[in-house]
Amino acid sequence: MQIREAEAADWPAIWSFFRPIVAAGDTFTYPVEMDEKQAHDGWLLPDPDRTVVAVDGSGTVLGTAKMNRNHMGNASHIASASYLVDPARAGQGVGRALGEYSLDWAREQDYRAMQFNAVVETNTRAVGLYESLGFEVVGTLEEGFRHPEHGYVGLHIMYRRL
Secondary structure: OEEEEOOHHHHHHHHHHHHHHHHHOOOOOOOOOOOHHHHHHHHOOOOOOEEEEEEOOOOOEEEEEEEEEOOOHHHOOEEEEEEEEOHHHOOOOHHHHHHHHHHHHHHHOOOOEEEEEEEEOOOHHHHHHHHHOOOEEEEEEEEEEEEOOOEEEEEEEEEEEO
16 A cells, blocks of 8 residues: 555545545535535645545555644644545555554644544544544534434544644
8 A cells, every 4th residue: 555645636536435425424524415526625635734545556546634734823733634445445454554644744744733623423443543543532522413323422522642
């Protein structure tokens, strides 16, 4: 697996799993009816932020991450990131590789910490992965997310010093 800068030509592959993941409405705070232009413009970030893809040896996109400052001004020293893994590639280490890559990127950019603002508490695979990467739940917004199966569930704020 290789992680590289996302290119315009990668978008169709990203969109092929972005759309069903978001439309499912169980892991992201994006609108379930988000259209392709909104998704494209919100995911493919310009410098100094970064969007990457994880690809296999044949160049197939396995997953993607976007990395950016979490806040502006006097809080701009805290990074954030979001990840999408093609569900067909779940359990193959793609999410972990993207998570590790984003932590390295944040360190190289001199961020002091990374914060995830809205991790759905029922997304136990993501919560477990982030905890294994050194993140802690520092707070939960009770009933902050309307899950299509579980009703109102919490949104974790997760944090890790770099």
